[in-house]
Amino acid sequence: MISAFIHKFSSPKSYVRLTEKLYPFFIVLGVSLLTLGWIWGLLFAPQDAVQGNSYRIIFLHVPSVIFAELIYFFMAICALMHLVWRVKLAAYLIKAAAPIGAMITFLGLFSGSIWGIPTWGTWWQWDARITSTLILFIMYLGVITLHGSFSNLIKADRLMSILVIIGVINIPIIKKSVDWWSTLHQPASISISGGSSIDPSMLYPLLISIIGLGFTLISLGILSSRSYIFTREKNKKWIAEHV
Amino acid sequence: MVRLIKSEIFKLLKKLKSWLGPLLIMILVLIAFPLSIDISQFDLDKFYFSIIVVSILMTSFVATEGMFEEDFEDGSLEQEFLLEKDFYKLALAKIFVFVFLIGIPLALIGAIFSFANGVAFNSFAKVFLILSLSNLLLFNVFAFGNALSINKGAMLGVLSSLPLALPVIILLGSSIRTIQYGDGFISIIALMIGIGLLMSALMPLIISAALKTHID
Amino acid sequence: MKLLSAQNITHSINDAKLFHNLSFDINSAEALHIRGGNGSGKSTLLRIILGITTPSKGLVELIKPDLKISYLGHKNAVKSYLTPLENLELLFHDAELKHAFKWLDQFGLTNVQDELTANLSFGQQKKLALIRVMAQSSELIVLDEPFVGLDQATADQLKNFLAKKLSEGVGLILTSHIDPMIECIELDLGV
Numbered sequence: 083m084i085s086a087f088i089h090k091f092s093s094p095k096s097y098v099r100l101t102e103k104l105y106p107f108f109i110v111l112g113v114s115l116l117t118l119g120w121i122w123g124l125l126f127a128p129q130d131a132v133q134g135n136s137y138r139i140i141f142l143h144v145p146s147v148i149f150a151e152l153i154y155f156f157m158a159i160c161a162l163m164h165l166v167w168r169v170k171l172a173a174y175l176i177k178a179a180a181p182i183g184a185m186i187t188f189l190g191l192f193s194g195s196i197w198g199i200p201t202w203g204t205w206w207q208w209d210a211r212i213t214s215t216l217i218l219f220i221m222y223l224g225v226i227t228l229h230g231s232f233s234n235l236i237k238a239d240r241l242m243s244i245l246v247i248i249g250v251i252n253i254p255i256i257k258k259s260v261d262w263w264s265t266l267h268q269p270a271s272i273s274i275s276g277g278s279s280i281d282p283s284m285l286y287p288l289l290i291s292i293i294g295l296g297f298t299l300i301s302l303g304i305l306s307s308r309s310y311i312f313t314r315e316k317n318k319k320w321i322a323e324h325v
Numbered sequence: 326m327v328r329l330i331k332s333e334i335f336k337l338l339k340k341l342k343s344w345l346g347p348l349l350i351m352i353l354v355l356i357a358f359p360l361s362i363d364i365s366q367f368d369l370d371k372f373y374f375s376i377i378v379v380s381i382l383m384t385s386f387v388a389t390e391g392m393f394e395e396d397f398e399d400g401s402l403e404q405e406f407l408l409e410k411d412f413y414k415l416a417l418a419k420i421f422v423f424v425f426l427i428g429i430p431l432a433l434i435g436a437i438f439s440f441a442n443g444v445a446f447n448s449f450a451k452v453f454l455i456l457s458l459s460n461l462l463l464f465n466v467f468a469f470g471n472a473l474s475i476n477k478g479a480m481l482g483v484l485s486s487l488p489l490a491l492p493v494i495i496l497l498g499s500s501i502r503t504i505q506y507g508d509g510f511i512s513i514i515a516l517m518i519g520i521g522l523l524m525s526a527l528m529p530l531i532i533s534a535a536l537k538t539h540i541d
Numbered sequence: 542m543k544l545l546s547a548q549n550i551t552h553s554i555n556d557a558k559l560f561h562n563l564s565f566d567i568n569s570a571e572a573l574h575i576r577g578g579n580g581s582g583k584s585t586l587l588r589i590i591l592g593i594t595t596p597s598k599g600l601v602e603l604i605k606p607d608l609k610i611s612y613l614g615h616k617n618a619v620k621s622y623l624t625p626l627e628n629l630e631l632l633f634h635d636a637e638l639k640h641a642f643k644w645l646d647q648f649g650l651t652n653v654q655d656e657l658t659a660n661l662s663f664g665q666q667k668k669l670a671l672i673r674v675m676a677q678s679s680e681l682i683v684l685d686e687p688f689v690g691l692d693q694a695t696a697d698q699l700k701n702f703l704a705k706k707l708s709e710g711v712g713l714i715l716t717s718h719i720d721p722m723i724e725c726i727e728l729d730l731g732v
Contacts, residue, residue, distance in 0.1 A: 541595055
């Protein structure tokens with residue numbers, strides 16, 4: 083029954099039709115919220131008592147790192163669906179999401195480096211959190227490279243899904259590394275279970291930036307996945323009817 | 326299973342470069358490093374363990390490169406599939422043989438060289454145990470990378486397996502510190518044994534799925 | 542006795558359809574000869590029958606899961622860094638090993654038994670690979686282009702061996718461009 087349900091709602095055709103309607107909503111919402119969050123955070127949020135204005139990179143860095151992990155988690159769920167229920171759309175979504183995940187992870191590392199200079203006096207530190215995020219970036223590259231190495235795309239989808247599932251072990255390591263090892267990196271600013279350690283005047287633009295980036299990345303993912311679906315399904319009748 | 330272990334031991338011993346090569350590379354790196362750097366023995370003692378750890382990482386990768394490639398290229402994987410219907414036993418046998426014939430000697434070499442740089446004699450067993458367990462974890466990880474990338478070159482194998490290997494290296498570093506400071510050794514060893522057993526049971530399953538995909 | 546049953550086998554590779562709705566049974570003492578042009582999917586069909594490749598649609602059922610199958614594909618499955626003797630010792634034990642040595646002698650490989658397999662000719666390596674099929678006791682023999690690379694004498698030995706196995710009740714599936722000279726059911730995959 084579960085299998086029938088999944089296959090009913092996860093055909094590439096249904097996905098393309100659904101995302102055609104959702105995409106304008108997501109892109110407008112995403113860009114608007116991101117712009118609002120960044121303008122508020124960069125121009126109107128107060129200075130930090132210790133770091134001064136250099137903390138403002140938080141509005142780029144924190145959302146980037148959050149989504150670096152979330153995108154991989156999403157890929158892992160898709161990988162599970164592909165391996166267990168043979169949902170080919172899931173494989174297409176992994177292939178579309180991986181470059182976006184790599185890009186946002188790189189942005190997180192880059193913005194973190196910039197933040198490190200005024201804060202720690204160094205642009206790089208081999209501490210657990212930063213190293214784990216670098217490992218995540220390498221994982222994304224591994225997924226992209228692995229899929230691209232095979233001419234048989236069905237085989238490539240399966241192997242890519244296996245790699246993603248195994249690599250998901252890295253996500254809790256990154257998440258908890260700040261707590262498990264003594265590290266230069268500051269602890270999490272926002273916690274799902276408890277309160278946050280930053281002032282509401284900074285927290286609200288941060289949350290808006292996070293939500294805005296989320297919707298923007300979903301929009302990018304929709305564009306990327308639709309393009310890839312058209313490539314993979316190009317011989318199917320419904321593509322000709324759609325296009 | 327015994328059949329597979331016997332045949333893997335036989336094949337590995339026949340391929341001298343696959344078995345002896347990594348051991349010689351390890352010895353070469355551990356000898357070459359102190360010769361190549363002009364610092365006092367006291368300073369060398371402080372970070373020689375890092376050299377051992379990095380050498381273990383490199384030689385483990387080199388040792389497992391092409392682990393499944395030969396069987397894939399010559400059609401032995403298909404023959405094995407006809408006999409067993411999956412590759413779990415094959416993967417388990419290969420990893421076991423590689424750890425036994427290459428991993429344990431690498432750990433022994435690392436432990437011996439650690440003497441040269443300040444580790445007390447009564448810590449020899451601890452260093453050997455830690456390095457052996459690390460090799461068990463690393464060989465599992467690199468075998469997985471090899472199974473994914475079979476005939477696609479070393480770069481893909483590295484990209485696939487290095488992100489999983491680096492947490493093992495972090496764990497290895499923490500375990501070395503427990504010897505240096507004399508605290509928490511039992512708990513870290515228990516953790517490594519637990520992860521080692523879990524990996525040894527699960528990784529062949531995943532490797533089997535990857536190999537089946539390759540021959541499909 | 543039925544050995545296996547293939548039902549509605551359809552297979553495509555990267556959207557190119559190889560064959561569609563193939564159904565057939567293999568019984569004991571029966572031979573199936575799969576014919577077709579280059580790229581028609583003969584080797585792929587063999588791999589589907591063996592369970593190595595999963596078909597896009599359809600099912601292959603073996604009469605029992607542990608059916609003893611001997612298979613020789615395009616790859617010889619011999620280790621190039623071992624000698625023919627070592628290769629056989631790796632594969633066989635006891636009675637089967639003695640049987641394998643007999644075939645080694647019959648194929649004229651005794652004088653090269655201690656040379657590295659990598660240094661043998663293509664035909665010699667093929668003969669070594671064939672010994673795996675000949676020395677193993679099996680209920681079904683599956684061969685992909687077994688006569689390629691063989692001299693006439695060895696090809697005749699192989700044909701006689703296959704005829705003998707058929708008379709003993711073993712099933713046989715093979716692909717071949719040349720006539721196997723044994724009574725077969727023909728399956729043509731076209732061009």
